[in-house]
Amino acid sequence: MEIEKILIDKLPATSSITTHKLKSLGINSYFDLLNYFPTRYEDYSIVSKINRIQVGEVVTIIGKIIEAKNQYTRSRITIQKIVISDDTGVVEVNWFNQPYLIRVFKIGEMVSVSGIVKQFGAKISIDPKEYEIIFDRSNDQKNLKHTGKIVPIYSEKRGLSTKTVRDKIFFILNSVVGDDPRVVPVGHDGPTLRDPLPPSIIKFNHLIDEDEAYKQIHFPDSLEMADKARERLAFDELFNLQLANNLVKKEWKKERVGNVFKVETRHALSLQDFIANLPFKLTSDQTKVIDEIISDLKKTTPMNRFLQGDVGSGKTIVATIACYLSYLNGYQSIFMAPTEILAQQHFQSISKLFERVGIKPTPTIKLITGSTKKLNSVETGHAPSLQKNQYDIIIGTHALLSKKTKFNKVGLVVIDEQHRFGVEQRALLKEKSLNPHILTMTATPIPRTVALTLYGELDLSYIEEMPAGRQIIKTFLVPKEKRTNGYEWIKKQIKENKSQVFIVCPLIEESENETMKSLKAVRSEFEKLKKIFSDVKTRHALSLLHGRMKSIEKNKVMDDFKNKKIDILVSTPVVEVGIDIPDATVMLIEGADRFGLAQLHQLRGRVGRSNRQSYCLLFTENTSEKTISRLKYFCKNNLGTKLAEFDLKNRGAGNIFGVEQHGFVNLKIANLGDFEMIEKTKKAVEYFMEKYDVKDWGELKIRLKKFETKQISKD
Numbered sequence: 001m002e003i004e005k006i007l008i009d010k011l012p013a014t015s016s017i018t019t020h021k022l023k024s025l026g027i028n029s030y031f032d033l034l035n036y037f038p039t040r041y042e043d044y045s046i047v048s049k050i051n052r053i054q055v056g057e058v059v060t061i062i063g064k065i066i067e068a069k070n071q072y073t074r075s076r077i078t079i080q081k082i083v084i085s086d087d088t089g090v091v092e093v094n095w096f097n098q099p100y101l102i103r104v105f106k107i108g109e110m111v112s113v114s115g116i117v118k119q120f121g122a123k124i125s126i127d128p129k130e131y132e133i134i135f136d137r138s139n140d141q142k143n144l145k146h147t148g149k150i151v152p153i154y155s156e157k158r159g160l161s162t163k164t165v166r167d168k169i170f171f172i173l174n175s176v177v178g179d180d181p182r183v184v185p186v187g188h189d190g191p192t193l194r195d196p197l198p199p200s201i202i203k204f205n206h207l208i209d210e211d212e213a214y215k216q217i218h219f220p221d222s223l224e225m226a227d228k229a230r231e232r233l234a235f236d237e238l239f240n241l242q243l244a245n246n247l248v249k250k251e252w253k254k255e256r257v258g259n260v261f262k263v264e265t266r267h268a269l270s271l272q273d274f275i276a277n278l279p280f281k282l283t284s285d286q287t288k289v290i291d292e293i294i295s296d297l298k299k300t301t302p303m304n305r306f307l308q309g310d311v312g313s314g315k316t317i318v319a320t321i322a323c324y325l326s327y328l329n330g331y332q333s334i335f336m337a338p339t340e341i342l343a344q345q346h347f348q349s350i351s352k353l354f355e356r357v358g359i360k361p362t363p364t365i366k367l368i369t370g371s372t373k374k375l376n377s378v379e380t381g382h383a384p385s386l387q388k389n390q391y392d393i394i395i396g397t398h399a400l401l402s403k404k405t406k407f408n409k410v411g412l413v414v415i416d417e418q419h420r421f422g423v424e425q426r427a428l429l430k431e432k433s434l435n436p437h438i439l440t441m442t443a444t445p446i447p448r449t450v451a452l453t454l455y456g457e458l459d460l461s462y463i464e465e466m467p468a469g470r471q472i473i474k475t476f477l478v479p480k481e482k483r484t485n486g487y488e489w490i491k492k493q494i495k496e497n498k499s500q501v502f503i504v505c506p507l508i509e510e511s512e513n514e515t516m517k518s519l520k521a522v523r524s525e526f527e528k529l530k531k532i533f534s535d536v537k538t539r540h541a542l543s544l545l546h547g548r549m550k551s552i553e554k555n556k557v558m559d560d561f562k563n564k565k566i567d568i569l570v571s572t573p574v575v576e577v578g579i580d581i582p583d584a585t586v587m588l589i590e591g592a593d594r595f596g597l598a599q600l601h602q603l604r605g606r607v608g609r610s611n612r613q614s615y616c617l618l619f620t621e622n623t624s625e626k627t628i629s630r631l632k633y634f635c636k637n638n639l640g641t642k643l644a645e646f647d648l649k650n651r652g653a654g655n656i657f658g659v660e661q662h663g664f665v666n667l668k669i670a671n672l673g674d675f676e677m678i679e680k681t682k683k684a685v686e687y688f689m690e691k692y693d694v695k696d697w698g699e700l701k702i703r704l705k706k707f708e709t710k711q712i713s714k715d
């Protein structure tokens with residue numbers, strides 16, 4: 001039976017507690033467990049005769065237990081003194097405070113102990129790291145799992161000990177790829193692990209076989225073999241991810257949009273008119289992307305475009321122009337944002353844009369968020385009706401998709417600040433029998449190579465240049481002792497330059513009641529700041545904003561801030577995405593060390609959105625050299641992609657995308673910073689697509705399943 005189909009409940013001699021712990025880590029099958037990779041190894045491979053051991057060495061000795069007793073000391077420490085003998089001598093092994101060991105070590109049994117050889121006075125003893133009782137009389141070293149070889153160390157999550165994980169993985173490996181029939185007889189129906197890759201790809205890329213890779217990643221013959229194994233498994237992971245994306249893309253190319261766009265001369269003229277009347281001149285990147293979008297919209301296959309542009313680069317207007325074209329064609333557009341605040345803001349700014357440009361007739365725009373009461377009940381009187389599809393642009397949170405809203409004239413869906421547009425969302429639209437054009441946008445800076453890997457099913461567009469006249473945001477790292485100076489400087493900015501200030505409170509590390517803790521932290525910080533800034537009396541000095549506030553309150557605070565009724569907005573990182581307050585010029589980030597650089601960059605991007613000089617102050621209590629150098633790097637660099645690459649190299653992918661952000665494919669072993677491997681696997685995928693049909697590769701198909709469930713971003 002395929003190893004993917006054997007559930008861990010089938011593991012022999014395994015307590016339900018262990019099974020439960022494994023499941024809580026998402027490990028459900030034998031195969032999942034094989035993919036629980038060690039974080040490092042300990043080398044216990046030097047097996048020595050007792051008379052040969054030398055002080056300072058890490059060795060494994062194998063021998064018979066000839067003595068085992070507890071020794072009590074005057075302090076409360078107990079010593080478990082075990083004496084082991086082999087055919088060359090005897091040696092003492094001492095454990096501390098584990099009296100139960102005396103029951104484990106039975107006189108006369110064989111034992112293998114790995115540890116460091118120590119000298120106490122004239123006596124040599126072993127400071128043990130690992131041990132295992134040898135039940136197997138054959139005394140075959142191959143059957144050792146915790147000693148006598150290079151052993152894997154796993155991260156001990158959910159109280160799962162390395163020893164337990166090692167034990168279970170050893171069992172699975174033996175039952176699948178083991179050649180020792182005594183450990184587990186491989187029957188006719190035993191678990192099977194078939195190499196999913198065509199031999200030609202394995203050969204061309206000098207990869208080791210997959211079963212060998214699984215064996216070597218857990219119990220390597222040498223560290224070089226562990227590297228080889230890692231390479232093979234990382235290859236598979238990146239190959240599978242890209243192949244899955246490619247197959248999705250191929251499927252999508254077969255689809256047809258429900259509502260085909262025309263761009264007739266009169267439409268083109270209206271668009272030109274609209275663009276000419278904007279309060280600013282589009283940057284050439286904006287124009288380029290608009291052209292790419294328009295050429296997509298003219299096609300009968302649905303657009304699946306992913307627009308990446310740094311914070312403040314002006315993505316909203318690009319999407320708005322696409323919505324306008326949809327309107328000119330008589331179709332609706334749905335514009336989704338991840339938060340209510342952002343949806344509200346888009347509603348206001350897009351409405352204003354159309355008013356300002358003075359298009360007649362102006363498209364009708366509707367805002368729908370979670371706090372909009374029952375959808376139907378708001379449709380009264382002579383207002384255009386949602387049900388009758390009379391609104392041209394419908395703006396809201398992702399709730400728009402899950403609501404029982406019926407749309408049938410949708411030509412375009414815009415999804416703002418989304419990091420992964422999933423197959424599932426497409427499916428949701430399809431359930432509503434919609435197959436519109438889709439534009440996804442993000443400011444999360446993802447290096448191009450990485451974006452191509454992660455989002456291979458989408459077409460990518462980039463805005464790389466900022467609107468003219470923008471100034472570089474001056475960023476400073478404020479150490480603990482300069483905190484007061486920092487506050488004084490802000491007061492001066494408010495008084496003398498009428499600056500508006502964001503203060504973002506620290507992110508609370510992931511925990512059970514994360515939101516409540518963050519809330520408490522931000523509230524107490526708010527009280528503290530109120531005192532500090534009590535002498536600022538220009539306007540209503542301080543207001544608080546957090547995700548748990550009612551949306552009516554949130555909107556009021558945002559409006560007041562926008563209308564300059566508030567000097568300082570104290571907030572949780574809810575302002576991270578998308579908020580556009582062009583007049584705010586100072587951003588203070590508390591606990592800056594707790595954010596990834598990409599997130600810091602997002603926060604910094606809340607200022608510097610006009611031609612005024614803006615500032616970003618990073619407060620941190622952390623004095624570790626690594627943190628300081630990371631934050632200093634941030635101070636000196638303004639390019640999102642640069643920062644993302646830095647994070648990718650130094651902290652891993654999780655920090656680009658932010659732990660709290662959904663929808664990111666969690667790579668277990670591949671490193672997205674390894675561009676060479678990305679390139680290699682990309683070529684292999686192209687070769688596969690040309691030469692083979694996935695239908696003929698059953699095992700590969702099973703592996704690809706993992707990528708089918710791409711998540712939906714939640715509000």
Ligand code: ADP
Pocket residue numbers: 280281282283286309310311312313314315316317443467468578580582609
């Ligand atoms: P983001 O790409 O981060 O979503 P926005 O679309 O919110 O950025 O745009 C940021 C600000 O820049 C907005 O106030 C917008 O009106 C303004 N803006 C957009 N394009 C231009 C441009 N070409 N010239 C000047 N200002 C622009």
Ligand code: MG
Pocket residue numbers: 315316416578
């Ligand atoms: Mg935006």
